[in-house]
Amino acid sequence: MHPLKTERLVLRNLTPDDFKIFKKLYTHPETVKFSTIFQPTQHQIVFTFETSLNSEFCWIIEVDGKSIGIIHLANILALYLAEIGYILSHKHWGQGYMTEAVRAVVDYAFNGFNFGRIRAVTMQKNLRSVSLLERCGFVREAAIFEADYDGIIADVYYYSIIKS
Numbered sequence: 001m002h003p004l005k006t007e008r009l010v011l012r013n014l015t016p017d018d019f020k021i022f023k024k025l026y027t028h029p030e031t032v033k034f035s036t037i038f039q040p041t042q043h044q045i046v047f048t049f050e051t052s053l054n055s056e057f058c059w060i061i062e063v064d065g066k067s068i069g070i071i072h073l074a075n076i077l078a079l080y081l082a083e084i085g086y087i088l089s090h091k092h093w094g095q096g097y098m099t100e101a102v103r104a105v106v107d108y109a110f111n112g113f114n115f116g117r118i119r120a121v122t123m124q125k126n127l128r129s130v131s132l133l134e135r136c137g138f139v140r141e142a143a144i145f146e147a148d149y150d151g152i153i154a155d156v157y158y159y160s161i162i163k164s
Helices: 016-027 042-053 097-112 127-135
Strands: 009-013 058-063 066-077 081-088 117-123 139-149 152-162
Touching: 009 097, 016 042, 016 066, 016 081, 058 097, 066 097, 081 097, 097 117, 097 127, 117 127, 127 152
Parallel strands: 081 117
Antiparallel strands: 009 058, 058 066, 066 081, 117 152, 139 152
């Protein structure tokens, strides 16, 4: 598959050479402080990487040739419904990169594959992610207190965006 491009970014599929950046992103304490895997084991990192490597809906986010994050669609149901997830190096927060990446992936899913709905789940205390989703047109559908958030208990918001 060819990469997705925005004004400043290139989103390209993972290659085996991306394991080092993948591991760095998923193990940096600041970057993963709102993640469900706070201290992943080597086995979890390898398994997640190998799963992501085989997905056409998982991209490395690059700016000026440097890998700074990952964005993906998961839990895909009949090429209609998917869940978006992302992680960005904390050094690049607040620069609009993830806004560009989310918009590019949503556009690709809706117009390239005719998905009808994309959802997202984020911790309520992750104010950057809440703001990002709302800025990208996602609508908050629910607030759940003490929810199961991939194996941890957290207060979460459920968001979605619909093609129409």
